[in-house]
Amino acid sequence: MVKTYTCQSCGKTYIKNLDPDVYLEGNCFDCSFWLLKTEYHEDLAERRVVVDGNHYMISEVKNTYPQGFGGRQFIIQFFDGRIIKTNNLWSQGMIPDRFREMLPDNAVFLPIERQPNTASTYSGNIFNEGGKHV
Numbered sequence: 001m002v003k004t005y006t007c008q009s010c011g012k013t014y015i016k017n018l019d020p021d022v023y024l025e026g027n028c029f030d031c032s033f034w035l036l037k038t039e040y041h042e043d044l045a046e047r048r049v050v051v052d053g054n055h056y057m058i059s060e061v062k063n064t065y066p067q068g069f070g071g072r073q074f075i076i077q078f079f080d081g082r083i084i085k086t087n088n089l090w091s092q093g094m095i096p097d098r099f100r101e102m103l104p105d106n107a108v109f110l111p112i113e114r115q116p117n118t119a120s121t122y123s124g125n126i127f128n129e130g131g132k133h134v
Contacts, residue, residue, distance in 0.1 A: 007031050009098065034099040037092075049076055050105045053095050059088040075110040083110070 004013050009031035016023055024032040037055065040048060049056040058076075059068060068090035076084045095103050 009035070010096075030096075034096060034103070038099070038102040048103075049078075049089065049107050050095065050103055051076075051107055051109055052105065053100060055092040055095050055103060057090050057092060058084065058086050059090055061086055061088050073112050075112060076107050077110050078107045080106075 002015055004015055005026065005028075006013055007028035008026040010028065012028050012030075014028040018029060022029055022032055024035050027035060037048070044057075047058040049058060056068075065071070067088045071087045072089075073085065073087050074089050076086070076089075078084070
């Protein structure tokens with residue numbers, strides 16, 4: 001007989017058919033996926049982009065494939081003043097309403113034609129030797 005569980009976050013009944021490590025504290029895979037993002041340590045959190053409730057992650061800029069969005073260029077202006085240009089942005093989906101307060105918007109996309117006109121840090125790559133943005 002298959003054992004079923006009830007998610008503590010959403011109340012959905014589920015079966016643990018994936019690696020047990022993907023289920024956080026009695027939550028289904030979907031809720032665990034989003035809860036994990038709320039626990040990102042600083043180096044991952046600074047690569048998180050949330051625009052209009054959609055969650056993205058910036059990966060290292062590459063000239064090889066695969067690249068997020070097929071290598072399309074993005075200019076991202078974070079609410080903390082950082083401006084980042086990347087060709088390796090990965091979409092992780094729309095954040096469910098129940099997690100929106102934990103993962104609020106933190107940036108906007110600038111039109112690629114528009115050049116930043118602030119004194120903010122601007123970089124073609126947020127990854128440098130120390131793993132921090134330049």
